[in-house]
Amino acid sequence: MPEYIIDVERLSYSYPRKSNVLIDVSFKVKKGEVLGIIGPNGAGKSTLCKALNGLVPHFYGGKFAGKVIVAGMNTLEHSVAELATKVGLVFQDPEEQLSGVTLTVYEEVAFGLSMLGFPKEEIDHRVREAIKKVGLEGLEWRSPFELSGGQTQRLAIATALALEPEVLVLDEPTAQLDPIGKFEVFSVIKKLADEGSTIVVVEHEIEELATFADNILMLNEGRVVAYGPARRVLTMVEELKKYEVNPPSVTELTYLLNKTLGTKLEVPITLEEAIKIYGEALGVM
Amino acid sequence: MSSLGMGLLRRTIAEVETFIHRLDPRTKFIFFLWISAFAYVFCDYAITAILLAACLALAAYARVLKPIGLTILIIVVPWMAVDVFVLGLGPFQFPWNETEIFRFNIFGYEVPLYYEGTAWGVTWPLRIGVCISSAMLFFLTTNQARLVSLLVRLKLPYRYIYMVMATLQMIPMLMDEANTIYQAQVSRGLRTDVSLLKRALHYIALMVPLTLSTIYKVQVRAIALESRGFSAPVRKTILYRTTFGKEDYMFFAAMTAATAVLLYVYFTYGFSPIAGMRFYLFES
Numbered sequence: 007m008p009e010y011i012i013d014v015e016r017l018s019y020s021y022p023r024k025s026n027v028l029i030d031v032s033f034k035v036k037k038g039e040v041l042g043i044i045g046p047n048g049a050g051k052s053t054l055c056k057a058l059n060g061l062v063p064h065f066y067g068g069k070f071a072g073k074v075i076v077a078g079m080n081t082l083e084h085s086v087a088e089l090a091t092k093v094g095l096v097f098q099d100p101e102e103q104l105s106g107v108t109l110t111v112y113e114e115v116a117f118g119l120s121m122l123g124f125p126k127e128e129i130d131h132r133v134r135e136a137i138k139k140v141g142l143e144g145l146e147w148r149s150p151f152e153l154s155g156g157q158t159q160r161l162a163i164a165t166a167l168a169l170e171p172e173v174l175v176l177d178e179p180t181a182q183l184d185p186i187g188k189f190e191v192f193s194v195i196k197k198l199a200d201e202g203s204t205i206v207v208v209e210h211e212i213e214e215l216a217t218f219a220d221n222i223l224m225l226n227e228g229r230v231v232a233y234g235p236a237r238r239v240l241t242m243v244e245e246l247k248k249y250e251v252n253p254p255s256v257t258e259l260t261y262l263l264n265k266t267l268g269t270k271l272e273v274p275i276t277l278e279e280a281i282k283i284y285g286e287a288l289g290v291m
Numbered sequence: 292m293s294s295l296g297m298g299l300l301r302r303t304i305a306e307v308e309t310f311i312h313r314l315d316p317r318t319k320f321i322f323f324l325w326i327s328a329f330a331y332v333f334c335d336y337a338i339t340a341i342l343l344a345a346c347l348a349l350a351a352y353a354r355v356l357k358p359i360g361l362t363i364l365i366i367v368v369p370w371m372a373v374d375v376f377v378l379g380l381g382p383f384q385f386p387w388n389e390t391e392i393f394r395f396n397i398f399g400y401e402v403p404l405y406y407e408g409t410a411w412g413v414t415w416p417l418r419i420g421v422c423i424s425s426a427m428l429f430f431l432t433t434n435q436a437r438l439v440s441l442l443v444r445l446k447l448p449y450r451y452i453y454m455v456m457a458t459l460q461m462i463p464m465l466m467d468e469a470n471t472i473y474q475a476q477v478s479r480g481l482r483t484d485v486s487l488l489k490r491a492l493h494y495i496a497l498m499v500p501l502t503l504s505t506i507y508k509v510q511v512r513a514i515a516l517e518s519r520g521f522s523a524p525v526r527k528t529i530l531y532r533t534t535f536g537k538e539d540y541m542f543f544a545a546m547t548a549a550t551a552v553l554l555y556v557y558f559t560y561g562f563s564p565i566a567g568m569r570f571y572l573f574e575s
Contacts, residue, residue, distance in 0.1 A: 056514075059518055061514055061517065061518065065513075065514060065517055085522070085523075086517045086518060086522070087517070087520045087521070087522050087523035087524070088523070090518060090519060090520040090523070091520070093518075094518075095518045097511065097514075097515060099511070102508055102511040102512060102515065103511070103512070103515035104512075104515075105515075105516065105519070106456070106457040106460045106461065106512060107435055107436075107439065107453060107456040107457055107460065108435065108436060109434060109435050109436070113436050113530065116530055117519060118519035118520055119528070120527055120528040120529070120530060121516075121519055121520040121521050121523055121527055122520040122523050122525060123523065123525035123526050123527060123528055124528055125528065126528060126530065129528060129530070165519065169519070169520070
């Protein structure tokens with residue numbers, strides 16, 4: 007097994023009708039790591055996700071340079087179908103990723119496995135496991151069209167998990183959900199992260215991302231403008247603001263307090279950290 | 292999501308489970324062929340109406356009467372009205388009209404209504420009604436996964452099977468999308484209180500965004516399918532095995548008994564035992 011489960015080296019990509027969507031992007035992801043990808047709209051985040059499972063360039067065509075190795079497989083040398091068991095991709099609109107030929111949650115989760123020719127017993131086992139992981143037990147025989155937004159997105163995650171991929175890629179999985187739906191999906195992502203899954207997640211909800219991401223990669227106009235441990239990247243308040251990315255509120259508040267009042271507070275990235283830091287500063291903890 | 296289209300999608304085996312739903316898809320497909328064939332073997336509005344009533348009774352039992360009944364009302368009833376008007380009324384000179392059954396006085400003109408034209412005008416739409424209702428009964432009460440397994444058994448390439456199945460789900464989804472776009476356009480000033488011609492032109496405002504959004508959705512779905520191994524060059528696993536059960540054999544027994552009765556009627560009383568129509572083509 008390679009040391010890194012994802013190894014992206016000097017990746018540059020242009021769609022057939024849009025140039026320089028990704029420029030010289032490099033990063034590595036270890037097994038069990040959670041990588042958060044942030045950046046303004048049009049930065050190339052979704053394209054990068056699609057490069058991880060081979061949709062870019064196999065599905066879209068275009069000019070591809072550099073190297074993307076996932077679970078030891080060079081995406082250029084393997085088809086998307088071959089990569090399907092290595093990389094599970096979840097999109098932002100939960101309804102648009104339904105297969106369109108199934109009528110129950112169970113069948114929807116089983117769809118990918120049946121496309122890959124898994125035996126029925128294995129399909130049954132994996133489907134039940136995946137449904138359990140995303141907390142949709144009891145809804146197996148419900149129509150996917152009857153689920154709430156959060157439930158449908160969890161179903162989409164289950165369809166990816168059923169393939170037992172080595173990497174789960176989530177492209178703005180909460181972008182179209184209401185607060186309850188967001189909470190449901192984040193709970194599942196956090197649970198998967200705690201269980202040691204390797205996850206790459208594009209997310210605008212920085213506050214949430216800060217609670218489970220190990221590393222953060224920030225893209226702007228196709229280039230990597232910041233990459234490193236979540237704490238380091240998320241505390242680069244000026245840099246984040248420059249690229250129209252809002253840092254966590256507690257991070258920005260503490261940064262501004264330090265800057266304007268001259269305090270020497272440690273900069274938190276989560277609410278829990280902030281409570282601890284402020285509690286100590288105020289002498290109540 | 293909430294609309295007629297999505298409601299249609301939801302009213303499927305996921306919600307309802309009757310013995311008709313449990314029948315093997317082949318049984319229901321054979322029923323569709325069988326009853327449609329008899330609707331055309333007999334040229335008798337009464338027998339055809341009985342066949343249609345049988346389909347509607349099964350639809351009611353399977354709790355899918357509403358979509359089927361609505362479709363019949365929308366297609367068959369207006370068609371019947373036009374047919375009777377064109378074929379049954381004297382001025383249109385339907386060639387087999389002989390028996391006058393009524394005479395209308397329209398603006399001082401005596402207009403006769405003939406039995407032969409009226410009978411034909413009623414029978415043909417009823418025949419179509421039998422075909423539509425039995426086909427819809429088959430579709431609305433058959434789990435799509437079981438339908439897929441049936442089509443796979445018939446050795447159809449999976450790509451084409453998917454195309455058929457996805458289209459069946461796409462139609463209600465497009466209805467939903469069209470409704471959303473229509474509401475958005477009306478909210479932005481698209482007038483609905485205009486002439487029929489202008490309203491028809493307004494459909495451009497509906498069709499352009501609908502087409503574009505459909506193309507986008509199809510592309511996203513293609514990507515999602517591809518990511519789930521759709522084009523993997525392997526033998527696909529079929530989740531359900533289609534087998535005939537006790538209920539299928541009972542249904543076949545009922546169909547055999549009905550066939551015996553219908554054949555007896557046909558060979559004893561002819562193809563139009565109640566309506567008493569003649570096969571004019573041979574006579575002429």
